Amino acid sequence: NVESSKKEEPTCYECKKPGHFKNECPNLKKKEKFNKEHSKKKKAMVATWDDSDSSSSEEECDEEVVNFALMALEEDSSGDESENEVNFTFDELQNAYENLFKEYECICLKNKTLKKNAISMSKELETSKNENSKYLKEIESLKDKNSFYMNEIDILNKTFSKFSNSSDKLDNLLGLQRCVFDKAGLGYDEMKNVKHFKNFFVKKSEPNMSCNYCGKIGHISTSCIFKK
Numbered sequence: 667n668v669e670s671s672k673k674e675e676p677t678c679y680e681c682k683k684p685g686h687f688k689n690e691c692p693n694l695k696k697k698e699k700f701n702k703e704h705s706k707k708k709k710a711m712v713a714t715w716d717d718s719d720s721s722s723s724e725e726e727c728d729e730e731v732v733n734f735a736l737m738a739l740e741e742d743s744s745g746d747e748s749e750n751e752v753n754f755t756f757d758e759l760q761n762a763y764e765n766l767f768k769e770y771e772c773i774c775l776k777n778k779t780l781k782k783n784a785i786s787m788s789k790e791l792e793t794s795k796n797e798n799s800k801y802l803k804e805i806e807s808l809k810d811k812n813s814f815y816m817n818e819i820d821i822l823n824k825t826f827s828k829f830s831n832s833s834d835k836l837d838n839l840l841g842l843q844r845c846v847f848d849k850a851g852l853g854y855d856e857m858k859n860v861k862h863f864k865n866f867f868v869k870k871s872e873p874n875m876s877c878n879y880c881g882k883i884g885h886i887s888t889s890c891i892f893k894k
Contacts, residue, residue: 681753693753700754 675684680691688694879887887893 697754 676687677684678686678688678691680688681693875886876883877885877887877890879890880892
């Protein structure tokens, strides 16, 4: 009966032990739990492996992987000692290490690229600051020139205003001046004594000469052309 009952007990294909199926195997559950916690411990693993020299031998890397695996197994304190045992092969740990190391290299490459971009942006920012300072100085210079020209315009406007006032005063003075021939006053009739300029210049009268030979006016017989 004992032998028959042993034969009827199921055997786990995971741990090769009787009494349960593979989906109920505590080792399989531990593996699943370890894989879930594995992603949470990536940063700690990267920090551990980053301290090691890239030129170290393969034996040192293998020892670090094994040490980390043992630390992860020691953290799991639930259940009895038989349930705490998780059987991972070296190949599985090696694959996990290689995958994480690839992710680490990818992150380092991205970090390097971001640093280059940050340096480039810092240089561009410095250039922009210098250009901005240059433009501010030019604006200040233009403001000074504008103020100077505004003062010049104000001075010219004042000068023109004075000239215009002087011109008006001169016109008024000229309008108040009397003609030198104007003798209007007491006992004089202004309109009767006005002399016009057209009477100031009288053409000199010439004597009326007549030729006794041809009878024409303007010459005498001694100079007559017809007499010749």
